[in-house]
Amino acid sequence: MYTYLALGDSYTIGEGVLLAETYSCQAVQLLREKGLLFTAPEIIARTGWTTDELHSAIAGTRLLPAYDLVTMLIGVNNQYRGRSTEEYMAQFESLLLQAIGFSAGRPGRVFVLSIPDWGVSPFSADRDRSAIGSQIDAFNGAAARIARQHQVAFIDITTHARMQGQPFAADGLHPAGEQYRYWAEKLVEQIIQRFPGQ
Secondary structure (H helix, E strand, O other): OEOEEEEEOHHHHOOOOOHHHOHHHHHHHHHHHOOOOEOOOEEEEOOOOOHHHHHHHHHOOOOOOOOOEEEEEOOHHHHHOOOOHHHHHHHHHHHHHHHHHHOOOOHHHEEEEOOOOHHHOHHHOOOOHHHHHHHHHHHHHHHHHHHHHOOOEEEOOHHHHOOOOOOEOOOOOOEOHHHHHHHHHHHHHHHOOOOOOO
8 A cells, every 4th residue: 555645734634625525535536546555645734834834743743754655735824924935935945855755755756736826716805816826826936946956746736726617615715625626636647657557
């Protein structure tokens, strides 16, 4: 059985949806259907976490010596709190290096998902949606460059999430299970290219 560590924030725990509807759990189910037998994901994530808060949580968590798959989606709360892109870049790279370490030094087993644009959600109706989108793009651009430098796959889910008509959870902010399904499918497309025998 393969092991999976998912790092992140509310998007990783699936705020507002059932555990089975989170992108990590849906990805595991899809992978099993393709013959890659994964255990349930081990998740280190909480609603509201920034990069530094995720780092602190990791430090206080007892983990396996190594994982076959590590995913990371983090940064929206840095943007929401008005943190700088420069700070995000430094903390994101530190987390990414940890993630590579958790995969036993195999960057091909680490996958970064882009930060969704919460500016398109019903929750943001009274906010400056253009500014939110621009800031999210800056964070994602930085994360994509850093991921490439370390030979880690960067998966764009932001473009799809910005399409009109995407479903949201009851809070009007977080995605519904159907959106997470798309994320899981995009993730699995990348995973099966990097696992033996696939």
